[in-house]
Amino acid sequence: xxxxxxxxPRENGNEPETIIAPSVKVEGDFVSEGNVVIEGxxxxxxxxxxxxxxxxxxxxxxxxxxxxxxxxxxIRGNIVISERLELEPTAKIYGDVKTKVFIxxxxxxxxxxxxxxxxxxxxxxxxxxxxxxxxxxxxxKEEALAHEEKPKVINTFFxx
Amino acid sequence: MYYYIYDSFLTDKKYERVIASVETRLTDLxxxxxxxxxxxxxxxxxLIRDETRRGVxxxxxxxxDETIAKVVEGIGDTKLTxxxxxxxxxxxxxxxxxxxEGAEACDVLSKRLTQKIDLxxxxxxxxxxxxxxxxxxxxxxxxxxxxxxMLAEECEVTISNLRSVVAxxxxxxxxxxxMDGWLDALITPRTVGLKNVxxxxxxxxxxxxxxxxxxxxxxxxxxxxxxxxxxxxxxLSIEVVPEKLKIITGRERMFA
Numbered sequence: 001x002x003x004x005x006x007x008x009p010r011e012n013g014n015e016p017e018t019i020i021a022p023s024v025k026v027e028g029d030f031v032s033e034g035n036v037v038i039e040g041x042x043x044x045x046x047x048x049x050x051x052x053x054x055x056x057x058x059x060x061x062x063x064x065x066x067x068x069x070x071x072x073x074x075i076r077g078n079i080v081i082s083e084r085l086e087l088e089p090t091a092k093i094y095g096d097v098k099t100k101v102f103i104x105x106x107x108x109x110x111x112x113x114x115x116x117x118x119x120x121x122x123x124x125x126x127x128x129x130x131x132x133x134x135x136x137x138x139x140x141k142e143e144a145l146a147h148e149e150k151p152k153v154i155n156t157f158f159x160x
Numbered sequence: 161m162y163y164y165i166y167d168s169f170l171t172d173k174k175y176e177r178v179i180a181s182v183e184t185r186l187t188d189l190x191x192x193x194x195x196x197x198x199x200x201x202x203x204x205x206x207l208i209r210d211e212t213r214r215g216v217x218x219x220x221x222x223x224x225d226e227t228i229a230k231v232v233e234g235i236g237d238t239k240l241t242x243x244x245x246x247x248x249x250x251x252x253x254x255x256x257x258x259x260x261e262g263a264e265a266c267d268v269l270s271k272r273l274t275q276k277i278d279l280x281x282x283x284x285x286x287x288x289x290x291x292x293x294x295x296x297x298x299x300x301x302x303x304x305x306x307x308x309x310m311l312a313e314e315c316e317v318t319i320s321n322l323r324s325v326v327a328x329x330x331x332x333x334x335x336x337x338x339m340d341g342w343l344d345a346l347i348t349p350r351t352v353g354l355k356n357v358x359x360x361x362x363x364x365x366x367x368x369x370x371x372x373x374x375x376x377x378x379x380x381x382x383x384x385x386x387x388x389x390x391x392x393x394x395x396l397s398i399e400v401v402p403e404k405l406k407i408i409t410g411r412e413r414m415f416a
Contacts, residue, residue: 017368019367021349025309025310026309027308028307029305040367
């Protein structure tokens with residue numbers, strides 16, 4: 001009776017609860033329970049149980065964990081995303097990536113190991129996704145052979 | 161049983177008419193009560209303590225944001241309900257709580273929609289709305305887990321409990337929900353003159369960081385404004401006290 005029936009954008013999860021603007025640097029273990037937008041610098045570790053957006057000018061030197069993430073900036077550290085990771089053309093990743101769904105725009109670069117299965121470790125070696133080229137993930141030869149009995153479609157999409 | 165605390169500035173002649181209309185409306189609604197006045201020789205804490213012994217359950221602040229700050233400091237450790245009749249300026253706290261100014265506030269009071277909200281505490285003193293200080297040359301540490309460094313030359317830090325709009329970036333970002341068990345640290349770059357004109361819009365966007373506890377240290381004492389009241393200190397210990405205050409709010413409040 002006393003509660004408002006409509007929820008605010010923030011309560012709906014449409015509005016970020018944490019914004020690290022370009023004028024701020026965070027050092028240490030940053031843990032959040034809401035949506036996080038990073039436009040500044042982060043050093044240490046960064047974890048959220050919800051969505052993460054890393055802006056184009058953001059520089060992160062930290063291990064990163066989130067439910068979903070859209071990355072346009074630079075991350076130096078390992079990334080664990082429980083659902084969906086999207087790399088925009090300006091994204092630069094220096095570290096290992098673990099996610100369920102991986103979307104890479106042309107121009108984005110990943111320098112590390114990519115794992116996309118929770119139970120069976122299936123890795124895709126990807127160096128640089130060249131600008132303008134439509135790239136496909138390449139399974140490491142030995143690992144691909146080891147998993148040949150049950151061929152599986154990797155839940156990966158590449159967009160221009 | 162209601163107890164009304166009037167601020168000392170309301171003795172000014174220009175408030176005579178609005179006070180008269182408030183008192184008439186309170187009588188019409190059947191919620192008039194005893195009146196206490198803040199003076200240089202009486203503080204809110206003393207008035208509240210005396211009236212609590214007489215069985216008062218609701219304290220109503222009649223005044224502006226600073227009056228509310230004085231009363232919240234005194235009401236913090238009791239189980240009393242707080243009501244507000246905003247008169248004077250600024251009245252941003254009442255606005256966040258959805259309470260209209262003057263006699264219209266009496267109707268909100270009589271409907272008595274109460275909510276338990278969080279309070280903030282800075283160096284042992286309660287605050288309802290926010291604490292502000294300059295972010296230059298201070299060190300911010302949250303819960304001993306992470307440290308914040310300001311990269312802008314000058315910036316302002318606001319630790320907010322009540323909801324307010326924080327960025328004019330068109331996205332209408334807001335911060336400060338007094339029912340979520342968190343305070344929001346807002347760090348806003350401050351630029352003047354030509355630098356302000358040429359600075360990119362993205363650089364002016366404030367950082368919003370939810371915190372439960374924060375320590376602020378500086379080499380020299382710096383000015384702090386808590387709910388409109390200024391003091392100096394070189395160390396601040398700020399924390400949220402969840403569900404501490406029972407308050408009467410209006411339907412137009414800026415939170416759930």
